[in-house]
Amino acid sequence: MIRDGGSWRHIEIDDETQVGAARRQVALACADAGVPDEVTAKSLLVAVELATDLRKHARRGVLFVKAASAQAVDLVSIDHGPGMDLQQCFVDGFSTSQTQGTGLGAVRRLASVFDAYTDASGSVVFARVGADVAGLEYGSLAIPIRGESVSGDQWALRADAHGWTLVMADGLGHGPQAQAASAYCGAIAEIDTAPSLQLQRANDLSRGTRGSAAAALRLRRHEAALEYASVGNLHCVVQRREQAQVLAGQNGTVGGAFPAVKLQQVAIEPRGLVVVHTDGLSGRWSLDRYAGLRLRHPQVVCGVLFRDCNRQRDDATIVAIRS
Secondary structure, eight states: EEEOOOOOOEEOOOOTTHHHHHHHHHHHHHHHOOOHHHHHHHHHHHHHHHHHHHHHSSEEEEEEEEETTTTEEEEEEOOOOOOOOOHHTTSOOOOOOOOOOOOOHHHHHOOSEEEEEETEEEEEEEEEEEOOOOOOOOEEEEEETTTTTSEEEEEEEEETTEEEEEEEEESSSSSSHHHHHHHHHHHHHSSSSHHHHHHHHHHEEEEEEEEEEEEEEETTTTTTTEEEESSSOOOEEEEEOOOOOOOOOOOOOOOOSSOOOOOEEOOOOTTTTEEEEETTSSSOOOOSSSOOOOOHHHHHHHOOOOOOOOOOSEEEEEEEEEO
């Protein structure tokens, strides 16, 4: 069983002191989730290696951290250039700054799941430390707008042997009131019913709040059709081998001017990719621009799209799931 949701801790790495700050944020994330000491120790090492690489080699580097479970920690390093030769960077002793050159090689050895992507716009490195979260390959990134401590974007993923359900909401505005308008995601994801009925229930729960845009998606195991319902301006995409399909939503507001929401279905390929994000990210992207990215881990896909599409003027949340 997988249950996930919520924002990530993130640290901008622009000087030496931020390496220590990154280590402290990882320690806090591990403590909050009750992560075992051995996993915490390895996560701290990975954080220092990734943060140090960002400080030495990157432009505008950020380290993200989130407990994937009580047994694992996810770390994502994102920078805006100049890119790197990944195969060379994995060779111990290789360095572009006269250091020992053990950074990415050490990170890969400490991680239970590791993937990376690099191009001229920068690099994304993903490391999961601790027990792998079995059953579903997915990734996410979620942060509030600068200056706020909480996000009006909320999301919840539930996956088991029967399939998975994703609910995402974008509360109108920012801060605590926006968060209250989208706080239903966790409860709605636990209701095993059609996405249209889930959003109707979300509408009932959020009356009296600012309201929100929301999407609910459900895929049953061994079925070739994704069920979905969407109200408002969330961006939902099914990525196939040959093309991507944007899933049309309905105008309206959950908790406000709520429409007669429709249940829709769309064909999905085995190992197809589903990407859902709020309007904190621009929807003007295509994975065709990124050679080989469609086949990378969904966490890396989230990282690259977050790097290139974050508008920087709103809460921002993205989730990608391999079907």
